[in-house]
Amino acid sequence: MAIHVPEVLSKARIECEWKLEHRIRDKSDLIRQRLQSSSSLATFLKEFILIAETCMQHVHSDAMWSDWNEEIVEQVLEIDSNKLLSIDEDFSAVQIGITDEGGRLHKIKIHLKTQSTTAVPVCITDLPHKLEFNWATNTRLKHVVEQFEATVLSYQNFWNTLKEIDEKCWVLEPEHPSFSATHRRIALGQNLSLHITVNCQQPSTLPECRFLGAESATAPLREKLNVNLLRWDVERSLLNNLQEVLDFDFPSPADTSRTELSMDCGICYCLHLNEEVPNVVCEDKRCAQAFHQSCLYEWLRSLSSRQSFNTIFGECPFCSHPIRVKMPAS
Numbered sequence: 136m137a138i139h140v141p142e143v144l145s146k147a148r149i150e151c152e153w154k155l156e157h158r159i160r161d162k163s164d165l166i167r168q169r170l171q172s173s174s175s176l177a178t179f180l181k182e183f184i185l186i187a188e189t190c191m192q193h194v195h196s197d198a199m200w201s202d203w204n205e206e207i208v209e210q211v212l213e214i215d216s217n218k219l220l221s222i223d224e225d226f227s228a229v230q231i232g233i234t235d236e237g238g239r240l241h242k243i244k245i246h247l248k249t250q251s252t253t254a255v256p257v258c259i260t261d262l263p264h265k266l267e268f269n270w271a272t273n274t275r276l277k278h279v280v281e282q283f284e285a286t287v288l289s290y291q292n293f294w295n296t297l298k299e300i301d302e303k304c305w306v307l308e309p310e311h312p313s314f315s316a317t318h319r320r321i322a323l324g325q326n327l328s329l330h331i332t333v334n335c336q337q338p339s340t341l342p343e344c345r346f347l348g349a350e351s352a353t354a355p356l357r358e359k360l361n362v363n364l365l366r367w368d369v370e371r372s373l374l375n376n377l378q379e380v381l382d383f384d385f386p387s388p389a390d391t392s393r394t395e396l397s398m399d400c401g402i403c404y405c406l407h408l409n410e411e412v413p414n415v416v417c418e419d420k421r422c423a424q425a426f427h428q429s430c431l432y433e434w435l436r437s438l439s440s441r442q443s444f445n446t447i448f449g450e451c452p453f454c455s456h457p458i459r460v461k462m463p464a465s
Contacts, residue, residue, distance in 0.1 A: 147176075149183075157208075158190045160224075203250045210252070210276040218280065229276065233284050236291055237298065241314060243283045245276065261314045262286065263293065263335035290314075296338040296373045303374060304385050305396060307412045320347070322386060325397040326416050326425040327352045331377075339369045339376070351420040356381055401453055402430040419456035426452075429463045 147170060151159075159166065166186060173179035207226045211219065220230040220242065230244045242261065248254035253272045258279065260266045268282040297319065300306065305322035312319070320330045327348035334340055344360060346353035363380040371379070378384055386396060399406050400413045401424040413425035426434075432447060435458075440449035445462040 147179075155187065157224075159187055162186050162190060203252060206252050207247065207276075213275065213277045214280055231280050231283070233280075233287050235287050235294070237295060239294060239314070241283075241287045243280070245279060258283070263290065263315050263317050290335060293317075293333065293335040293338040296333065299372055299374050303387050303389075305388060305391065305393065307398060307406070308410070310407055310410070320412065322393075322396045322398055323348075323356075323383070324352070324386065325395075326413070326423045328398075329356075329377075333373065339371070339373055341367055341376075342373065347414055347416070348425075349416045349418050349420055349423045351418070352423065356383070359383075398425060400425060400427045400430050402426055402434055415458070415460050417451040417454060417456055417458055419451065419454055422451060422454040422456060424451065424453045426460075428460055431458070431460045432463055435460065 149166070166183060169182045169186070170179055173182065204226055207229075211222060211229060214231065218231050218233060220232045222229045226247065227249060228244055228246045230242060233241045233243070235241060243266070244259040246257040246259070248256065255270045256279065258266050258268070260283065266283060266286055268279055270279075294314065297312070297316075300319055300321065301312065304319075306312075307320040307322055307328055309316050309318075317335055318330065318332045320328050322328050328346075330345040330347060332343040334342065341364070346356050359381050363382065366380050367376050368379075374385070393406075398413060400408065406412060408427045408429065411427050411429060413427050415428050415431050416425045417423055431452075434452060435447045435449035436442075438449060440447050442448070446459055447462070448457070448459045450456065451458045
């Protein structure tokens with residue numbers, strides 16, 4: 136145990152071993168009170184020892200504190216303390232944080248099976264794929280953490296690839312990408328965007344690509360992608376390759392404002408509606424206004440437009456050009 140004592144005793148800070156900290160947690164208010172009222176460090180220590188001994192006696196008589204608790208505490212102590220983020224009071228879950236080479240913090244929450252240290256725990260992570268780890272009856276928490284850390288290391292190129300896109304492009308969605316997100320929707324121009332799904336194991340290879348916008352704008356880009364595929368070089372970054380095969384420099388926050396891209400919905404005048412961005416575009420290239428699928432559907436439905444199965448037909452609210460939209464999934 137260590138006590139950091141400043142000039143004023145009442146502002147002292149106590150650090151102690153994990154087991155003791157857990158057992159005196161319920162007495163923290165009492166300890167703080169005695170610290171503030173004690174006339175000297177020696178007086179406080181005597182009172183602290185008395186409080187600690189009382190807590191220890193209470194724990195030994197508490198049936199809830201079992202050999203399982205002791206085993207979990209022992210395994211937790213085997214983990215680097217800098218990686219331990221939290222542990223539930225009933226020891227049912229432990230949260231660990233790993234900082235990767237790019238300074239990104241990755242968390243894993245390990246849910247333990249009560250009263251069994253040999254049962255396979257349930258691990259919650261934010262990885263592109265489910266964490267697969269080897270488990271045996273003698274596997275300990277530190278081994279799970281080691282496997283998680285190795286998995287995080289294997290995704291460095293993937294996260295670095297997406298980081299370049301997030302920093303150098305106008306990314307429409309996801310608005311707040313998680314580490315597990317493998318897709319990005321990149322703004323290419325006024326109501327024109329590219330949706331990519333990246334291979335997390337081989338991020339420099341050609342991703343799945345889908346162009347969103349008026350047919351008159353997307354057709355030439357699809358043609359360029361097909362014609363220039365041989366230009367793809369896995370030694371280049373994904374972003375550079377996309378710009379190379381499309382023969383097109385993507386708009387960047389460094390030189391283009393979001394208002395120049397005109398990506399807001401023409402009905403609600405917002406970019407994001409819950410987690411939806413405008414993805415239906417008027418086919419008239421003189422208009423090319425974008426709309427949220429749900430906004431346009433409700434607009435056309437309010438006008439008693441013709442509907443066939445799950446598709447409703449009507450006119451663009453801006454230019455009256457024929458337009459259609461499918462019923463939102465929700």
